[in-house]
Amino acid sequence: WLGATVENQSAADKRLKHLLQFKTPAVRFLSCEPLLGPLDLSRWLQVGELGTRVDWVIAGGESGPGSRPMDPKWPDDLRQQCNRTGVAFHFKQWGHWAPLEQAAPAVTGRTPIFIVRNGGSEVKLAAVGKGKAGRSLAGRHWDQFPSTGDGV
Numbered sequence: 001w002l003g004a005t006v007e008n009q010s011a012a013d014k015r016l017k018h019l020l021q022f023k024t025p026a027v028r029f030l031s032c033e034p035l036l037g038p039l040d041l042s043r044w045l046q047v048g049e050l051g052t053r054v055d056w057v058i059a060g061g062e063s064g065p066g067s068r069p070m071d072p073k074w075p076d077d078l079r080q081q082c083n084r085t086g087v088a089f090h091f092k093q094w095g096h097w098a099p100l101e102q103a104a105p106a107v108t109g110r111t112p113i114f115i116v117r118n119g120g121s122e123v124k125l126a127a128v129g130k131g132k133a134g135r136s137l138a139g140r141h142w143d144q145f146p147s148t149g150d151g152v
Contacts, residue, residue, distance in 0.1 A: 034062030061095025
C-alpha cells in the first residue's frame with residue numbers, strides 16, 4: 001500500500017502525480033486530514049495514463065490546540081466524488097469543530113461557535129473537541145475499505 005497526505009488542492013496538485021507513478025502498490029490511498037480546503041480529486045479517482053488511480057480516500061478534520069474549522073461541504077464533496085467513481089471513502093472524524101446541529105448535546109453557553117459562509121448559505125460549527133464532535137457525515141458513518149483484488 002502507498003499513500004499521500006493531501007490537505008488542500010495545492011498539495012494534491014503537487015503530490016498525486018508521484019503517488020500514481022508506481023505500478024506495484026495493491027492500494028493507493030489519500031489521507032485528507034486535516035482537510036484544510038476544498039478538493040477536486042476527480043482526475044485521480046479515475047484510471048489514468050499509467051493504468052493507476054487512487055483507491056481509497058480518508059478524510060477528517062483537525063484536532064488539538066489551535067485546530068482550524070473544516071467546512072462541512074469539503075468532506076461531503078469528497079464523499080460524493082468517491083461515490084461517483086466507485087472509490088472507497090472513510091470519514092475518520094470532524095476533529096475539534098463539528099456542525100452545530102450534530103454537536104448540540106455537547107454545546108454549552110461558553111462553547112465557541114464559528115460560522116462558515118458559502119454563497120448564500122451559512123453553517124455554524126461548535127468547538128466541542130474531537131471526542132464529542134463525532135464522525136457522522138451525511139447522516140451516517142463512512143467506513144468503506146478498498147478491495148486489493150486478493151480477497152482483502
